[in-house]
Amino acid sequence: MRNRRHVLHLITTGRQELEEVEALLAKVPEGSLDALHIREKHRGAKEIVHWYERLHSLLPWAPIYINDRLDAAAAVGSPGVQLGYTSLGPAAARKLMGERTRIGVSVHSALEAVKAAEEGADYVLFGHVYLTGSKEGLAPRGTEALAEVTNASPLPVIAIGGITPDNVREVLAAGCAGVAVLSGFFGQKDPVGQLLRYQEELGRRASTPRRLSQ
Known part of the structure; x- marks a missing residue:
């Protein structure tokens, strides 16, 4: 039996140098x-490969x-990729990356989460849950919307956006599989x-994730 536990993903900010x-x-x-995500939208593929090699x-x-x-990701054989709104879809990514690669999709609604599952994603990243400096001027979606997504999604849902240690338990109570910061x-x-x-x-496992994740 797999261990039921909540996961923690770290994501680079795009505002810091590799060193x-x-x-x-x-x-x-x-x-x-x-998991550690390299999220450096302003860097080219060659630089991303360099980041991966150094951090690995x-x-x-x-x-x-x-x-x-x-x-x-294909060049280094990354074990996972995270797809955004403008990325290729999960089905196309699977053809490039293979069956062993974990494919995540960033979503903003229950409908998008269900669609990601239908297209072959392994998990979804939902946000932003709370106010965050990386999404200035955009209203947070809140924990009620998060709960709607976790209820509808057949995939593990990882919450992102303004999550601190002080509000982790509130986020977990919405049924997500973990958090990303x-x-x-x-x-x-x-x-x-x-x-x-x-x-x-x-x-603390104040609640059990509605879907298991890794």
């Missing part, structure tokens, strides 16, 4: 996160996903301490 990201991640305890060497135990850039880690004075706080809240 700064490496310095922050160098102190991360082994096993303290479930630094964190050989952590699955490293590449957001959007399927060319770079950017500035909640990369923008902190004590990122490792913050990471451990997330893990503590996720480990």
Whole structure:
């Protein structure tokens, strides 16, 4: 029987250079996160490959996903990819990446989550749940909308957007499989301490995810 647990994904911000990201991640305890996403929209494929190689060497135990850039993901054999609104769909991505690659899709509604499942995604990322600096001027969708998505989705739902250790349990109560954070880690004075706080809240298992994830 698979372990029912909530997951934690870290996502790079696109506002830091590789050396700064490496310095922050160098102190991360082994096993303290479930996936690291390289989300650097302004960088080309060659640079993304360089990031992957450096971060994989630094964190050989952590699955490293590449957001959007399927060319770079295929070049390095990334174990996972995250698709956005302008990316290729899950079916096309599967043809390029193969059956073993975990494919995530960013969604904003229950309908989009169901469609992602029909097209062969493995999980969905829903947000933004709370106010966040990365989505200035856009109203948060809130935990009620998150619950609608988790109820409708046949896939694990990972929540994103303004999630802090203080509101993790509220998010989990909506039935999601875990959380993804950017500035909640990369923008902190004590990122490792913050990471451990997330893990503590996720480990309380105040609720059971409606779908299992990895």
